[in-house]
Amino acid sequence: MKKSTFKTLALVIVLVLVIIQFFGIEKNNNPIASKNAIEEHYSVPPKIQQLLKTSCYDCHSNNTTYPWYSNVQPVKWWLDDHIRDGKKHLNFDEFNTYTIKKKLHKLDEVVETINKDEMPLTSYTLIHDNAKLSATDKKEVEAWVNELKKEIR
Incomplete structure (x- = not known):
């Protein structure tokens, strides 16, 4: 590649x-808590709530804490895609809008994905x-999910 072609290509990329x-x-970013949030309708112990906020809510709620690098494209688009996809699969802030069958299914998926180390994403x-999530965290989430499923049924 000629030097002038490389310079032109670099200039175009920049x-x-x-x-x-x-x-x-x-x-x-929705600072107002949703009336459909899981914790508004079901028992969520403080430890579980903290685990969910720390490990899940950035992509699975209506309120993401954005890091500094989220202001740089194309990272901004990439993060937005992850958040939209995460909320499409499960949104803890809209959990109470789901049917009972869907709630139970989503809770099963929570346990499955954390036990397979699919969530949170690497x-x-x-x-x-x-x-x-540590092994203890996963067991605590699974125990909570099992109790919550009984409450939902």
Whole structure:
């Protein structure tokens, strides 16, 4: 590759990166607690609530805590996609809008995904080390889910 071609390509890449900074997203920040939130309708012990907030709520609620790098494109788009996808699968702030059957299914999925180490995502725990769930955390969440399922039925 000629030096002038490389310089032109580098300039185009830098220009594209600058231009995309002007394309934003609607952030997932709703400071008002939802009346449909799981904790508004069911018993969620403080320890479990803290685990959910630390390990799940950034992608599975209506209120994300955004890190500094979320202001840089294309990271902003990537995070937005993860959050939208997470909320599509399970939104703890809209949990009470689900049917009983869907609630029970989602709770089964919570246990399954944490026990298979599918959640929280590795890409999330690389940066949010405190979001990793220990074996004890997983057992406590599973015990809570089992109690909650009895309450829902």
